[in-house]
Amino acid sequence: MTDHKEYLDQHGIKKTKQRILILNILSQAENIMTVEEIYLELSKQGVVISLSTIYRIMELFLAKGLVVKSIIPGNNKGVFSLKRLEHNHHLICLKCKKTVALKGCPLTEFERNVEQQTEFNIVDHNLELYGYCNKCK
Ligand SMILES: [Zn+2]
Ligand SMILES: [Zn+2]
Incomplete structure (x- = not known):
């Protein structure tokens, strides 16, 4: 949890509870995730963040180089994963x-x-x- 906060710092992203929660989910995810899947995972944890807010946060993470976005061919859905060091x-x-x-x-x-x-x-x-x-x- 603390590393994630530092991680945001290092990337010049202001820490908010929502951003940290989403970062946690991405770091625990084994697979790439769509915004909808992040939304579902959050609601499983009892957290409600609107899809458009999650979208904005992902765009921010993307702009700051924190995540990688791919588009799944065929359905045009953006999927995200945390940028790993290797x-x-x-x-x-x-x-x-x-x-x-x-x-x-x-x-x-x-x-x-x-x-x-x-x-x-x-x-x-x-x-x-x-x-x-x-x-x-
Ligand atoms: Zn399969
Ligand atoms: Zn390569």
């Missing part, structure tokens, strides 16, 4: 949203080539693979 990519099941972290990064060399071709200084990238897990396929 760099990795995920397999995401479109049905149950189970996520599996992949070891290593296949894009390092690709990035270098793109940098050479475009003279961009690439600092980050995002790659998720979508499909159906064992149980859902």
Whole structure:
């Protein structure tokens, strides 16, 4: 709990009870979450925060680099996960949203080539693979 408060500090985000609660949920989540799922998880804990407030908080977290947002192909839903320190990519099941972290990064060399071709200084990238897990396929 205390780390999360410091975490907000480090990212220059003002601490509010709502933000800390949402951060806790994200840090305990094994899977990526939609705003609706965060809402449901909060109500399970007896906390009511409106969907639009959660949305605003997620946009703030996103702007401050605290979370990563992906769009699930097909339904245009934004899903969020806490940005972890280690760099990795995920397999995401479109049905149950189970996520599996992949070891290593296949894009390092690709990035270098793109940098050479475009003279961009690439600092980050995002790659998720979508499909159906064992149980859902
Ligand atoms: Zn699944
Ligand atoms: Zn990578």
